[in-house]
Amino acid sequence: MLSTTEENYLKALLQLTLEQSPKTEAGTNGLAAHLGVKPATANDMLKKLKEKKLINYEKYGKSSLTAQGRKLAIEVVRKHRLWETFLYEKLGFTWDEVHEVAEQLEHIQSQKLIDRLDKLLNYPSFDPHGDIIPTAKGELKMPVKKTLNEEEVGHNCKMIGVKDNSAAFLQYVDKVGLSMHNHIKVLARQTYDELIEIEVNGKQSSVSPRFAENIVIVCEDCEKKNKKTAKKKA
Amino acid sequence: MLSTTEENYLKALLQLTLEQSPKTEAGTNGLAAHLGVKPATANDMLKKLKEKKLINYEKYGKSSLTAQGRKLAIEVVRKHRLWETFLYEKLGFTWDEVHEVAEQLEHIQSQKLIDRLDKLLNYPSFDPHGDIIPTAKGELKMPVKKTLNEEEVGHNCKMIGVKDNSAAFLQYVDKVGLSMHNHIKVLARQTYDELIEIEVNGKQSSVSPRFAENIVIVCEDCEKKNKKTAKKKA
DNA sequence: TTATTTTGTTAGATATCCCTAACTTTTATA
DNA sequence: TATAAAAGTTAGGGATATCTAACAAAATAA
Numbered sequence: 001m002l003s004t005t006e007e008n009y010l011k012a013l014l015q016l017t018l019e020q021s022p023k024t025e026a027g028t029n030g031l032a033a034h035l036g037v038k039p040a041t042a043n044d045m046l047k048k049l050k051e052k053k054l055i056n057y058e059k060y061g062k063s064s065l066t067a068q069g070r071k072l073a074i075e076v077v078r079k080h081r082l083w084e085t086f087l088y089e090k091l092g093f094t095w096d097e098v099h100e101v102a103e104q105l106e107h108i109q110s111q112k113l114i115d116r117l118d119k120l121l122n123y124p125s126f127d128p129h130g131d132i133i134p135t136a137k138g139e140l141k142m143p144v145k146k147t148l149n150e151e152e153v154g155h156n157c158k159m160i161g162v163k164d165n166s167a168a169f170l171q172y173v174d175k176v177g178l179s180m181h182n183h184i185k186v187l188a189r190q191t192y193d194e195l196i197e198i199e200v201n202g203k204q205s206s207v208s209p210r211f212a213e214n215i216v217i218v219c220e221d222c223e224k225k226n227k228k229t230a231k232k233k234a
Numbered sequence: 235m236l237s238t239t240e241e242n243y244l245k246a247l248l249q250l251t252l253e254q255s256p257k258t259e260a261g262t263n264g265l266a267a268h269l270g271v272k273p274a275t276a277n278d279m280l281k282k283l284k285e286k287k288l289i290n291y292e293k294y295g296k297s298s299l300t301a302q303g304r305k306l307a308i309e310v311v312r313k314h315r316l317w318e319t320f321l322y323e324k325l326g327f328t329w330d331e332v333h334e335v336a337e338q339l340e341h342i343q344s345q346k347l348i349d350r351l352d353k354l355l356n357y358p359s360f361d362p363h364g365d366i367i368p369t370a371k372g373e374l375k376m377p378v379k380k381t382l383n384e385e386e387v388g389h390n391c392k393m394i395g396v397k398d399n400s401a402a403f404l405q406y407v408d409k410v411g412l413s414m415h416n417h418i419k420v421l422a423r424q425t426y427d428e429l430i431e432i433e434v435n436g437k438q439s440s441v442s443p444r445f446a447e448n449i450v451i452v453c454e455d456c457e458k459k460n461k462k463t464a465k466k467k468a
Numbered sequence: 469t470t471a472t473t474t475t476g477t478t479a480g481a482t483a484t485c486c487c488t489a490a491c492t493t494t495t496a497t498a
Numbered sequence: 499t500a501t502a503a504a505a506g507t508t509a510g511g512g513a514t515a516t517c518t519a520a521c522a523a524a525a526t527a528a
Contacts, residue, residue: 005485028506041486043507048484060493060506091350101344110335116325239515262476275516277477282514294476294523470528477522484514492507498500 004107007076008035009045010054011106013065014073018140025062071138078134080106081127082117088128089121095128095165130161130216144219148196149212151186151219158183161216169214176205184217238341241310242269243279244288245340247299248307252374259296305372312368314340315361316351322362323355329362329399364395364450378453382430383446385420385453392417395450403448410439418451 002010012034016026032042050057054069065073083105087093093101118124118136127133134140151157159182162173177200178184187197187204195206236244246268250260266276284291288303299307317339321327327335352358352370361367368374385391393416396407411434412418421431421438429440 003484029504037485038487039506040488040508044485087347091347091354093346093350097346101342101347104342104344105339108335108338110338112327112331113321113325113335116327120325237514263474271515272517273476274478274518278515472525472527474525475523477520479520480518482515482517484516485512486514487512488510490507490509493505495502495504497502 001109002072005045006049006054007072007107009042009049010065010069010073011076011080013055013063014070014077017064025064027062031063074134074138074140076106077140078136078138079108079114081131081133082114082121082124084127084129085121085124085133086117089124095162098128126160126218128161130218132218146217146219147213148184148186148198148207148215148217149209151217152221153186153189155219155221156183156185157217157219157221159215160218162214163216164214172211173215176207176211177201177203178215183220235343236306239279240283240286240288241306241341243276243283244299244303244307245310245314247289247297248304248311251298259298261296265297308368308372308374310340311374312370312372313342313348315365315367316348316355316358318361318363319355319358319367320351323358329396332362360394360452362395364452366452380451380453381447382418382420382432382441382449382451383443385451386455387420387423389453389455390417390419391451391453391455393449393451396448397450398448406445407449410441410445411435411437412449417454 009031012031013026016030016034017024028042028046029039031046032039035042046055046057046063049055049069053066054072055063055065057063080102083102084098087098087101088095115136124133130145132141132143132145145160147163148157148159159178159180161180162169164170173179182200185199187199189196190206194209196209196212197204197206199205243265246265247260250264250268251258262276262280263273265280266273269276280289280291280297283289283303287300288306289297289299291297314336317336318332321332321335322329349370358367364379366375366379379394381397382391382393393412393414395414396403407413416434419433421433423430424440428443430443430446431438431440433439
């Protein structure tokens, strides 16, 4: 059984090595900064996690998760995102309130609790931030998640979240005819004024880049573009 | 902010001094036994909690909660029982599975989470064990909770739980016409064979003492019988 | 009332997770 | 490539929460 702290280190390592960038390894200082601790503290924990065979770590080198460490880290992420979804869907928390509480809830130890929560939420694929929820089997597919503003012309995508949670913005989203899990097709981007033409439920609209960058989408035409880059070792 | 451990000590002190018996104070050894730690460990914590003005403690004396300590302890109990109710009602946990997970969940820090959970559950008064849930204002009334077997003849009561969770027992409960929150009137107790005659929803039945002692009830005719006994001090 | 048992306390140790300060290795730059 | 900067490590220490072993006080029994 891992401590809450150990789980947080594994989660941080997963986030640094898989989610944020093409990196597959993370440095001690970066990890420490991510967790809000001093490098010396992170260094101790890296040695401890290496002992437990959860990470690959060599003195003065970068660190990465082992298969076992990755599995455990993904479980924590799964729990975090299911709890976020629960807080949002069932308890009426807002988009920006869920994270802090989920940081605590993700460490509750009960497989049954998570299975039942998943069921209660009807096996959701995305959390309120639009991040994918790993499956019960530990599959964490990294879909091409980006803002509507970044989507290529001609591609189809699905709205999975918003970045702005203000009433003004949400009302505007509604007016444009968009809502969660809507399918969107990007028809064109005007070179003159940068407006993006989209089609939602057969209805066409034009939206500004400023609006579009607050709509989080997953591209349905970009599957499997993200291949792992080869490791560089001595 | 209290640590999980500190919260557990306050909760244990509340349980020992208020719920289990007429005691209003608890000894160091009893507290340690209740928490599964050694007396020396409990002793350290008692001194720490006295420092924080959460308990009354004197060397070689018994301990009790201060008003502030009691308030915090009741909050923990409230959280525990709301979570138990959630697990039972919303996630389909059984009566005997809820405690262990609630022991973890009760330490999550978020007032909003508890308020919303309370609302989601429709402001329940009792948890799945039949224990009363303290109100948001911190009121912990100790209703006259007992088994149907202990109820006085002529009194009205409400079924709030069961002690036996087996399928056989539950089916029998159903057959008698009982279910959670049903009102029951105790009509008579036969001196010959000890059978208890009850009325539920206008329907009369006779049940055995063995059956009755597995039905948890609150008496609706016994309000305010439990007065605090005067303290005995040097 | 003295002796024994129970209860409670203290001292010293361990494990976790965090820190600061000083040091070493690697990387970048001039 | 020599040196400065960045990154990483080690040593030593603090707080929390636990333990064991030895000791002290209070309660009980003879």
